[in-house]
Amino acid sequence: MSEFYEKDISGCGIIGIMNERGLDISGEWVMSAIASMRERGNGLGGGFAAYGIYPEYRDYYAFHVMFDDHRAKEETEALLETRCLIGKDEPIPTRPDRNIANPPLLWRYFLKPSEEYINGTSEADFMVNLVMDINARIPGSFVASSGKNMGVFKGVGYPEDIGNFFRLDEYKGYIWTAHGRFPTNSQGWWGGAHPFSLLDWTVVHNGEISSYGINKRYLEHFGYRCTLFTDTEVMAYLFDLLIRKHQLPLELAAKVLSAPFWDEIGRMEQRQQQFFNTLRIVYGSALVNGPFAVVVGHTNGMVGLNDRVKLRPLIAARDGDMLYIASEDSAIREICPHPEKVWMPRAGEPVVGILKSSVPEESRMWKGGSLPRQHWFGQSYR
Amino acid sequence: MALTLYPSEFRIERDQERCIACQVCVRQCANDCHIYDAEDDSVSTDESRCVGCHRCATLCPTGAITIRETSMHFRTNANWSARALKDVYKQAETGGVLLTGMGCDRPYPTYFDRILLNASQVTNPSIDPLREPMELRTFLGSKPDRIELDYSGGDIRLATNLGPQLVLETPILFSAMSYGSISYNACWALARAAKAAGTFYNTGEGGLHSDFYEYGENTIAQVASGRFGVHADYLDVAAALEIKIGQGAKPGIGGHLPGEKVSEQISQTRMIPVGTDALSPAPHHDIYSIEDLRQLIFALKEATRYSKPVGVKIAAVHNVAPIASGIVRAGADIVAIDGLRGGTGAAPTIIRDNVGIPIELAIAAVDNRLRDEGIRHRASVIAAGGFRNSADIIKAIALGADAVYVATGALVAMGCHLCQKCYTGKCNWGIATQDPYLTKRLNPNIAERRLTNLLRGWSLEIKEMLGGMGINAIESLRGNREHLRGVGMTEGELKILGIKSAGEAW
Numbered sequence: 001m002s003e004f005y006e007k008d009i010s011g012c013g014i015i016g017i018m019n020e021r022g023l024d025i026s027g028e029w030v031m032s033a034i035a036s037m038r039e040r041g042n043g044l045g046g047g048f049a050a051y052g053i054y055p056e057y058r059d060y061y062a063f064h065v066m067f068d069d070h071r072a073k074e075e076t077e078a079l080l081e082t083r084c085l086i087g088k089d090e091p092i093p094t095r096p097d098r099n100i101a102n103p104p105l106l107w108r109y110f111l112k113p114s115e116e117y118i119n120g121t122s123e124a125d126f127m128v129n130l131v132m133d134i135n136a137r138i139p140g141s142f143v144a145s146s147g148k149n150m151g152v153f154k155g156v157g158y159p160e161d162i163g164n165f166f167r168l169d170e171y172k173g174y175i176w177t178a179h180g181r182f183p184t185n186s187q188g189w190w191g192g193a194h195p196f197s198l199l200d201w202t203v204v205h206n207g208e209i210s211s212y213g214i215n216k217r218y219l220e221h222f223g224y225r226c227t228l229f230t231d232t233e234v235m236a237y238l239f240d241l242l243i244r245k246h247q248l249p250l251e252l253a254a255k256v257l258s259a260p261f262w263d264e265i266g267r268m269e270q271r272q273q274q275f276f277n278t279l280r281i282v283y284g285s286a287l288v289n290g291p292f293a294v295v296v297g298h299t300n301g302m303v304g305l306n307d308r309v310k311l312r313p314l315i316a317a318r319d320g321d322m323l324y325i326a327s328e329d330s331a332i333r334e335i336c337p338h339p340e341k342v343w344m345p346r347a348g349e350p351v352v353g354i355l356k357s358s359v360p361e362e363s364r365m366w367k368g369g370s371l372p373r374q375h376w377f378g379q380s381y382r
Numbered sequence: 383m384a385l386t387l388y389p390s391e392f393r394i395e396r397d398q399e400r401c402i403a404c405q406v407c408v409r410q411c412a413n414d415c416h417i418y419d420a421e422d423d424s425v426s427t428d429e430s431r432c433v434g435c436h437r438c439a440t441l442c443p444t445g446a447i448t449i450r451e452t453s454m455h456f457r458t459n460a461n462w463s464a465r466a467l468k469d470v471y472k473q474a475e476t477g478g479v480l481l482t483g484m485g486c487d488r489p490y491p492t493y494f495d496r497i498l499l500n501a502s503q504v505t506n507p508s509i510d511p512l513r514e515p516m517e518l519r520t521f522l523g524s525k526p527d528r529i530e531l532d533y534s535g536g537d538i539r540l541a542t543n544l545g546p547q548l549v550l551e552t553p554i555l556f557s558a559m560s561y562g563s564i565s566y567n568a569c570w571a572l573a574r575a576a577k578a579a580g581t582f583y584n585t586g587e588g589g590l591h592s593d594f595y596e597y598g599e600n601t602i603a604q605v606a607s608g609r610f611g612v613h614a615d616y617l618d619v620a621a622a623l624e625i626k627i628g629q630g631a632k633p634g635i636g637g638h639l640p641g642e643k644v645s646e647q648i649s650q651t652r653m654i655p656v657g658t659d660a661l662s663p664a665p666h667h668d669i670y671s672i673e674d675l676r677q678l679i680f681a682l683k684e685a686t687r688y689s690k691p692v693g694v695k696i697a698a699v700h701n702v703a704p705i706a707s708g709i710v711r712a713g714a715d716i717v718a719i720d721g722l723r724g725g726t727g728a729a730p731t732i733i734r735d736n737v738g739i740p741i742e743l744a745i746a747a748v749d750n751r752l753r754d755e756g757i758r759h760r761a762s763v764i765a766a767g768g769f770r771n772s773a774d775i776i777k778a779i780a781l782g783a784d785a786v787y788v789a790t791g792a793l794v795a796m797g798c799h800l801c802q803k804c805y806t807g808k809c810n811w812g813i814a815t816q817d818p819y820l821t822k823r824l825n826p827n828i829a830e831r832r833l834t835n836l837l838r839g840w841s842l843e844i845k846e847m848l849g850g851m852g853i854n855a856i857e858s859l860r861g862n863r864e865h866l867r868g869v870g871m872t873e874g875e876l877k878i879l880g881i882k883s884a885g886e887a888w
Binding site: 221259275278 | 514544
């Protein structure tokens with residue numbers, strides 16, 4: 001599989017909501033919004049990312065891990081125990097949902113890398129390697145998320161059912177992203193659902209990347225192993241590479257992934273021209289070609305981005321401290337009927353939400369009006 | 383010498399009812415196949431000298447001439463083909479090395495014909511290049527693997543200083559053809575077409591006529607083992623330099639421009655006396671190992687103050703991938719690889735037809751190797767050798783080449799009919815000759831137009847195919863083998879090419 005990877009293509013609904021002051025938002029809001037885009041998925045994948053959900057373990061890397069069986073769990077735990085200090089481990093709480101079948105074993109670990117094992121590399125690189133090792137080497141184990149004070153909850157099902165299953169109504173976070181999936185060749189694998197995550201990066205993605213073949217080979221050059229058969233994985237690694245490793249500001253990273261056209265660069269003033277020429281020349285293989293709309297979450301904010309010719313829908317809105325980015329206007333209006341500002345971001349123009357203060361010591365709730373209404377379809381998550 | 387034992391290769395059929403004895407064929411044939419009899423006012427033929435260049439048949443105003451191959455005159459034999467027999471007869475008569483021109487014409491597998499391209503359906507919209515931007519711009523040269531930024535002073539500045547790059551508006555360059563092997567007009571047309579199309583042509587190893595200095599910005603100047611015409615101005619005027627180690631048509635051997643072709647002009651350009659043979663040694667006599675190559679690369683960089691990319695051209699041989707890796711590590715900004723089917727002005731037939739490997743496999747092997755070693759960004763890869771159309775080119779790029787060199791295609795665009803007799807100096811199309819009577823047949827204006835037409839046509843087709851794949855910038859296809867599928871190949875071949883079999887999904 002290393003050379004002849006498989007790739008999963010899908011169309012999807014995505015949404016991200018964020019409170020830029022860092023106030024806590026209940027998971028119910030995002031569940032309601034993604035549920036309104038049920039038409040965009042087909043029940044073969046749904047998931048959520050939430051930031052600020054583990055304040056009591058904020059110094060620990062929170063690993064959400066899926067296991068096919070106990071053998072995989074034992075093997076993974078053996079690896080974790082050698083390389084890390086485990087602050088706490090527990091099953092991820094779930095509640096039965098009649099629409100959710102055959103979940104894997106779901107466990108979460110709060111980890112710190114053990115000092116003697118780090119051996120010169122940065123802590124982040126160490127954790128990345130750990131994730132790569134588990135995903136690539138231990139069959140039946142999959143690390144769904146690995147960042148601090150955040151987590152990914154995903155699986156096979158409609159997103160609102162997945163949310164109910166994971167009891168997301170009981171979590172509070174300052175950023176929530178969600179994804180409803182319409183895969184065209186799903187293997188029905190829980191790990192294949194979105195968001196895809198590495199460290200604190202999460203990506204929800206609607207699109208198919210025509211440049212996948214070269215993006216993947218480019219990432220291999222920097223030691224990333226694409227094992228997951230999804231375009232989204234490539235997106236997450238590219239963000240990690242450009243922002244964490246190469247330390248590009250987010251806006252510039254966006255200009256790598258959705259590079260401006262040469263004609264556009266040609267119209268810039270001299271110094272900018274040189275800047276963007278160089279950026280494109282150096283990062284040509286990181287250009288993400290083909291239709292996509294993504295919402296990328298990270299500890300300090302959220303970014304929405306379209307491909308360079310905007311071949312997938314993406315709309316954004318602001319209301320006070322709240323930033324909303326979604327596939328459809330209706331999803332935003334579901335939870336914020338009258339935003340102060342609604343706009344269609346241009347192709348390749350990132351929509352950036354930045355956490356204005358560090359997460360408050362005593363997290364406070366965002367008072368966002370009345371709770372979302374219950375949906376007309378199927379089973380409610382409440 | 384007695385009568386030769388092999389029949390004429392071609393049969394010239396003249397329809398006497400159509401022939402008006404205008405003598406166009408007589409004047410056009412440098413091989414003297416057509417003979418005018420003034421007493422009779424009729425034209426007869428001596429087909430023993432016919433090379434099958436079709437000049438007479440093309441120009442005959444009444445369409446009276448037909449040229450046919452006569453290879454079936456021998457008794458059928460699966461081992462001893464007509465070609466094998468003729469070669470033996472020729473060598474028995476002459477005792478020499480059989481020469482030929484152009485690229486290998488033997489039926490080795492052409493992998494391009496076994497590779498199919500992808501297109502978008504439903505899940506991914508195809509892009510219409512007539513409505514949407516479609517970018518072919520390509521940069522050749524060494525690149526850093528990341529960008530460095532300088533945040534001091536408030537705003538973000540670029541701390542990375544990019545090395546010199548060649549900017550191509552389409553990923554197609556004209557490959558090396560020396561002044562000497564081809565005519566002044568042919569060189570001129572190539573230079574002008576390269577300029578018009580925003581790309582580059584390559585001088586080959588024959589130096590650069592001072593008339594063409596004005597096209598320096600579109601010129602890649604070659605430094606080959608004979609060092610013909612290499613001097614300070616030559617290095618300065620070019621946009622990039624290329625050290626020629628080998629050529630796909632004749633890996634491992636040198637070159638030979640016969641003294642008959644060394645006219646006054648060529649003598650000045652090559653810096654050798656009129657009428658002397660121009661012999662390029664097989665190896666560079668200052669390069670006996672990779673560290674010697676490194677010295678020459680940096681000697682050229684020093685000489686040009688690191689202002690232009692320096693490339694190295696090699697033939698695709700069995701060990702091409704590690705050799706390319708060594709070349710990149712030696713400091714080359716561009717590696718050009720010339721495959722089995724690459725052309726030549728003159729080469730021993732036995733070498734041309736039996737040495738080297740197909741370019742498709744070489745591209746894949748080199749691209750893989752450079753990536754495995756983490757040095758792919760340090761040099762661009764130009765593939766050369768037998769690109770017949772835009773599909774071949776796009777497949778080469780998807781396999782991992784940054785751009786391609788085209789020479790045979792360019793000659794054909796100018797009128798070449800691939801008779802493979804370039805080494806005789808009697809090119810009836812006025813391309814591979816220095817005979818003023820013949821060279822004036824190639825009108826540089828028309829030749830330039832035909833060359834730019836070809837580049838334009840191919841570029842448009844590449845855009846269509848890219849758009850079909852849902853890609854709007856060529857760099858997203860480079861090395862993107864997911865868009866290729868193989869048919870009729872062995873597991874081993876698919877593995878080397880790094881592509882899946884047709885029918886396998888993502």
